[in-house]
Amino acid sequence: MNDLNILNSAEINNGKVLANGKPVENLENDFSIVSKYLYKKYCKAYIKFFKMDSLCKLGFLTTEMLLKDFDTESIGKNEVALAIGNSNSTKDTDLKYYETIKTQPSPAIFVYTLPNILLGEICIRYGFKGQNLCYISEKFDENELYENIKILLNNSTTQYLISGWVDYISETNYKSLLLLIGKNPKNCNFAAQKPDMLNKKA
Amino acid sequence: MNKRTDIISDHVISALGDGSEENFKKLLNNRSGITFHKSGKYSDNTLPLGAIEEELISQRVNGNRLPEGYTRFEKLCILSISEALKGIDIDITSEDTLLVLSTTKGNIDLIENPEMHHKLDLWYSANRIASYFRTKNTPKVISNACISGVSALLYAQWHLKEGNYNHAVVVGADIISKFVVSGFESFMSLSPDICKPFDMRRDGLTLGEAAATIVLSTERKGRVGIVKGATANDANHISGPSRTGEGLYQAIKHTLDDDRQIDFISAHGTATPYNDDMESKAFKRSGLESTTVNGFKAYVGHTLGAAGIVEVIYSVWSMYENMIIKTFGYDEFGVAEKINIADRNIKKELKNVLKTASGFGGCNAAILLKKNE
Amino acid sequence: MDSLTKQLKEQIIDHLNLEGLTPDDINENEPLFGEGLGLDSIDALELILLLERGYGIKLENPQEGKKIFASVETMAEYIRQNKK
Numbered sequence: 001m002n003d004l005n006i007l008n009s010a011e012i013n014n015g016k017v018l019a020n021g022k023p024v025e026n027l028e029n030d031f032s033i034v035s036k037y038l039y040k041k042y043c044k045a046y047i048k049f050f051k052m053d054s055l056c057k058l059g060f061l062t063t064e065m066l067l068k069d070f071d072t073e074s075i076g077k078n079e080v081a082l083a084i085g086n087s088n089s090t091k092d093t094d095l096k097y098y099e100t101i102k103t104q105p106s107p108a109i110f111v112y113t114l115p116n117i118l119l120g121e122i123c124i125r126y127g128f129k130g131q132n133l134c135y136i137s138e139k140f141d142e143n144e145l146y147e148n149i150k151i152l153l154n155n156s157t158t159q160y161l162i163s164g165w166v167d168y169i170s171e172t173n174y175k176s177l178l179l180l181i182g183k184n185p186k187n188c189n190f191a192a193q194k195p196d197m198l199n200k201k202a
Numbered sequence: 203m204n205k206r207t208d209i210i211s212d213h214v215i216s217a218l219g220d221g222s223e224e225n226f227k228k229l230l231n232n233r234s235g236i237t238f239h240k241s242g243k244y245s246d247n248t249l250p251l252g253a254i255e256e257e258l259i260s261q262r263v264n265g266n267r268l269p270e271g272y273t274r275f276e277k278l279c280i281l282s283i284s285e286a287l288k289g290i291d292i293d294i295t296s297e298d299t300l301l302v303l304s305t306t307k308g309n310i311d312l313i314e315n316p317e318m319h320h321k322l323d324l325w326y327s328a329n330r331i332a333s334y335f336r337t338k339n340t341p342k343v344i345s346n347a348c349i350s351g352v353s354a355l356l357y358a359q360w361h362l363k364e365g366n367y368n369h370a371v372v373v374g375a376d377i378i379s380k381f382v383v384s385g386f387e388s389f390m391s392l393s394p395d396i397c398k399p400f401d402m403r404r405d406g407l408t409l410g411e412a413a414a415t416i417v418l419s420t421e422r423k424g425r426v427g428i429v430k431g432a433t434a435n436d437a438n439h440i441s442g443p444s445r446t447g448e449g450l451y452q453a454i455k456h457t458l459d460d461d462r463q464i465d466f467i468s469a470h471g472t473a474t475p476y477n478d479d480m481e482s483k484a485f486k487r488s489g490l491e492s493t494t495v496n497g498f499k500a501y502v503g504h505t506l507g508a509a510g511i512v513e514v515i516y517s518v519w520s521m522y523e524n525m526i527i528k529t530f531g532y533d534e535f536g537v538a539e540k541i542n543i544a545d546r547n548i549k550k551e552l553k554n555v556l557k558t559a560s561g562f563g564g565c566n567a568a569i570l571l572k573k574n575e
Numbered sequence: 576m577d578s579l580t581k582q583l584k585e586q587i588i589d590h591l592n593l594e595g596l597t598p599d600d601i602n603e604n605e606p607l608f609g610e611g612l613g614l615d616s617i618d619a620l621e622l623i624l625l626l627e628r629g630y631g632i633k634l635e636n637p638q639e640g641k642k643i644f645a646s647v648e649t650m651a652e653y654i655r656q657n658k659k
Contacts, residue, residue, distance in 0.1 A: 051593065107388040108617050113381075117440050121440060123437040133357065138323075138340075150364070
């Protein structure tokens with residue numbers, strides 16, 4: 001982790017929200033309440049938010065926290081890449097969609113049955129047009145996270161990378177960690193604490 | 203960093219049959235594997251589908267003495283990998299070999315049975331497949347909608363170029379299910395007929411299923427290698443393709459640099475009105491309007507997470523044979539920008555081939571294949 | 576606002592997951608697509624289903640949707656004329 005230029009980090013872990021390793025919110029509610037609260041408090045009006053499934057909302061909110069003090073307008077958006085993984089893919093939404101098949105299949109739910117839609121929503125929100133890598137692993141693995149960052153930065157023109165883990169299982173069980181990485185060490189100003197999710201491991 | 207990543211073996215099982223050679227023979231003869239399925243299992247409507255014959259699977263299952271306990275999806279992956287490993291000197295159990303699974307929905311047919319829900323996890327299938335082959339490394343899963351296959355090949359290539367592994371076995375698969383069929387029906391994006399890529403009268407896609415494997419190596423030599431590739435997002439809409447072809451244009455730009463000597467493009471060509479228009483715009487913007495383009499979707503259907511691997515294999519065989527395969531289903535030109543669609547088989551020396559893909563989530567991918575001298 | 580207009584607004588909010596909104600936030604004369612509510616092609620499909628299931632009106636040609644779904648008011652008018 002030491003040779004990475006981490007500019008910012010954000011985590012949402014079952015109502016506990018951390019920015020750059022420091023706690024900013026400690027909510028004890030289900031995700032539907034937590035997500036609305038965070039949206040109202042931290043996000044500019046964005047009506048598409050309400051149409052997203054829970055996985056996308058989780059990824060969206062984590063990105064909002066990640067980039068809240070970062071000027072995304074000052075960077076080349078074609079060179080911002082995303083590499084995000086999780087364990088449960090879109091299982092929660094798959095089951096919701098499957099329920100609709102029995103009566104009337106819902107296109108608005110079906111569209112969220114692909115995990116990379118989460119990357120798409122973030123790209124649309126900020127206009128990022130770089131590389132997209134969406135992967136599924138049994139468990140969050142710090143080494144895999146770094147490995148993916150490294151191969152992406154070394155094999156593409158990526159200047160900034162949003163990388164991490166966004167996993168939604170249920171209303172009371174969800175977890176995310178996103179890092180903003182800069183390729184150029186000069187841009188690095190990460191003075192914060194190590195993200196919580198990475199501290200526990202090691 | 204400048205290691206060559208060659209394709210040293212491949213295998214496809216699809217609606218066109220079992221084995222890359224068998225598939226390619228039918229492509230050369232312009233035979234589609236898509237058949238009409240009466241209402242029932244997948245839909246209330248009669249639908250054209252690129253389905254794999256069950257008999258083919260059971261023959262292979264018996265032939266390979268595959269033990270019980272694998273799902274249909276996992277069986278297809280195992281069979282395809284087993285066939286691709288035959289006759290090459292690669293140890294899949296070695297620390298030097300990476301296994302990558304490309305899929306969008308894996309065992310999604312099992313969603314109908316709550317007792318099987320633990321098998322819906324994509325990593326679960328990957329672990330089952332990996333433990334069948336006793337791989338030392340944890341298998342990786344790439345799930346990036348319809349660009350999954352190309353994305354998985356790029357991901358594997360990056361690992362090989364970094365020197366993390368010497369070989370990679372990349373398998374892509376997706377099966378036809380009620381889940382996916384009903385979803386595309388709800389989008390009103392399925393054609394009642396076999397799809398017609400780039401045609402004036404195209405009216406939607408045809409779904410298919412396949413499992414396909416490519417073995418990449420930096421140590422063994424193959425006749426065709428992967429040069430490089432890139433993915434890019436449209437940043438426009440989660441389900442609708444960009445109206446300007448922006449993401450695909452970016453992906454191609456990063457893949458080709460200033461080298462525009464492309465002999466043939468294997469396009470995504472789903473045959474939905476918007477997708478094919480978008481591709482024509484991206485090719486035009488990339489200065490590729492005179493390059494011959496084909497689409498393979500009317501031969502086997504859109505096989506989602508397998509499509510990228512299947513179509514790279516078809517492109518590689520086209521390079522072996524120096525033959526661009528006719529775009530089946532295409533009759534009359536009908537996309538937004540004038541591009542050069544292969545309306546018949548074309549004999550041509552194929553040295554550099556570009557494969558592209560685009561998918562939901564606004565994702566796009568391009569990969570450059572090169573024949574080794 | 577008549578009862579059909581209000582009901583439609585509630586149904587649109589419900590069907591299209593516009594949770595954050597109340598019927599009062601939607602102006603029945605403002606465009607539903609593009610600017611205004613910012614709905615998209617997937618939402619159009621959901622509105623077609625809403626007409627079918629909620630009002631027994633089947634849209635044979637999805638292209639018609641453009642005109643019908645211009646605003647809540649045009650939708651209400653179409654329902655008044657075509658409801659069986």
